[in-house]
Structure formats: structure tokens, C-alpha cells
Amino acid sequence: MRIDVVSLFPDFMRQCAAVGVVGRAQQRELLQVETWNPRDYATDRHRSVDSSSYGGGPGMVMMIEPLRTTLAAMRAAAAEPVHLVYLSPQGTRLTQGRVEALARLPRIALLCGRYEGVDERLLAHEVDEELSIGDYVLSGGELAAAVVIDAVGRLQDGALNDAQSAEQDSFSDGLLDCPHYAKPVHDALGSVPEVLLSGDHAAIARWRLKQSLGRTWLRRPDLLSQRGLDAPSRALLDEFRREHA
Numbered sequence: 001m002r003i004d005v006v007s008l009f010p011d012f013m014r015q016c017a018a019v020g021v022v023g024r025a026q027q028r029e030l031l032q033v034e035t036w037n038p039r040d041y042a043t044d045r046h047r048s049v050d051s052s053s054y055g056g057g058p059g060m061v062m063m064i065e066p067l068r069t070t071l072a073a074m075r076a077a078a079a080e081p082v083h084l085v086y087l088s089p090q091g092t093r094l095t096q097g098r099v100e101a102l103a104r105l106p107r108i109a110l111l112c113g114r115y116e117g118v119d120e121r122l123l124a125h126e127v128d129e130e131l132s133i134g135d136y137v138l139s140g141g142e143l144a145a146a147v148v149i150d151a152v153g154r155l156q157d158g159a160l161n162d163a164q165s166a167e168q169d170s171f172s173d174g175l176l177d178c179p180h181y182a183k184p185v186h187d188a189l190g191s192v193p194e195v196l197l198s199g200d201h202a203a204i205a206r207w208r209l210k211q212s213l214g215r216t217w218l219r220r221p222d223l224l225s226q227r228g229l230d231a232p233s234r235a236l237l238d239e240f241r242r243e244h245a
Ligand SMILES: O=C(N[C@H]1CCCN(c2cc(-c3ccncc3)n[nH]2)C1)c1cc2ccccc2[nH]1
Pocket: 058, 059, 087, 088, 089, 112, 113, 114, 115, 116, 117, 118, 131, 132, 133, 134, 135, 136, 137, 138, 139, 140, 141, 144
């Protein structure tokens, strides 16, 4: 999969994509992340990419021309058609389901705005999808783009050593993750649940599912109502609720 990132801060974006699972996915050529800086495509001697906002008001707006030229060069750089995503608070909320769909595409591009945003005419003409990672305003789209790169990159086949961890991750099956424990078994803060030391894999899987169901019920009941529960899961959750009544 190829991800192109249009940003005024390419070094930052390259560094975000160079570490951890995503960095390893790039080394394994499972993922390719390329950056494009609109300032490199600005034509005036000041290399301007923004101008004041028509109608007045605070802040500057990113101009059409440098972005149009940048996007044309980006699209031409590889054969695959590009699904262009603009990161903004006005976008559709990013979910794991959407991440999984994006991860199946051969190529996406992430447009990172700065200042007060991007000229609406450029967005209307070029952007395929607008995505938000939450209801807050950042300084720019780069951190949101880094979230998309990480969430999509880690789902590339072979990116995770233990493919199952992608399956067990929160939201992969619509539930919150279960608790995890490292050494030592006993600590002043408490002990590791006995079942996890039993070696009984069926019992451990049952315990983990019960914890995931219980946590989701306690912290994110909205996810449960979206997901629905089969009879065994409903019984397991009832058991959790009795134990925590
Ligand atoms: O919304 C603004 N800037 C955004 C423009 C688009 C790129 N930026 C951004 C993206 C996001 C974002 C992206 C995805 N999910 C959550 C937030 N937060 N901030 C910065 C903004 C800047 C600004 C300055 C003065 C007055 C109002 C203003 N609004």
C-alpha cells in the first residue's frame, strides 16, 4: 500500500511513519509513505502557500494553486488511482471499520491543512473524503494524518508479527480490549489473575472475552448496542455483571 502525505511539515510526517510497526512495515516494503510539500510548488519568490481570508476574520487560508500543482504531481507519481482524504474537524468520525476499508485500498493520500484551512474550491474539486479523529481543533491536520497512517499501516499483511494481535485489538471485534499483565506475578499493587497463570487456553480466552465484554458494558455501552451480542456472550456479560454488582 502507498500513502502520500501532502503537508507543510514533511519531516514530521516522515518521522511519524519511520518508527515502530509502521516503520517496520516500510522496511518490509509492505507500506510506502511519500511526502509532498506545497511550499515546493509555490511559484512566487516568497514561496507563498496562504493568503488572508476573503471576508476578513482571523487567520490565513491555504491557496488553491500550490495545492493544485502539488496534488497533480502526487497523482502522477504512481499509476494507482488515489483516494484523497482531507483531515479536518468537519470530517466524518474515523472508526476502525473505516480504517479497515482504507487499509484495503492500493493507494490513499492525506491532505493536511494548516492555518484556518484550505480554499473550499480546492476541497470541493479534489477531495474524496473528509475525516475527523475527534471533536477538537488541532494546529493542523498532520497529527490526524499520523493517526490514519498508524491505524492503516499496522493492518497491512505482515506488518504485525503476531497477526492475532490485530484481531484481538480493541475495536477489531467491536469490543474494548481486556486487561494485560506483565512480570512480576505478585506486586504491592496486586497479583496477576490466577486464570492467566493456569495454562488453560480455553479458560484464558473465556476470561479475556468476559473482561472485554464487561469493560465495554461499563465504559462504552454505545459500542455494545451497535455490535449486538450472541447468547454465549450475553451469558458471559451477565456473569461479569453479577460478579461486579
Ligand atoms: O480549524 C482551524 N484550522 C484547522 C484547519 C484544517 C487543518 N487543521 C486542523 C485539522 C484538525 C483535525 C483533523 C482531524 N480530526 C480532528 C481535528 N484540527 N485542526 C487546522 C482553524 C484555525 C483557526 C484560526 C483562527 C480562527 C479559527 C480557526 N480555525
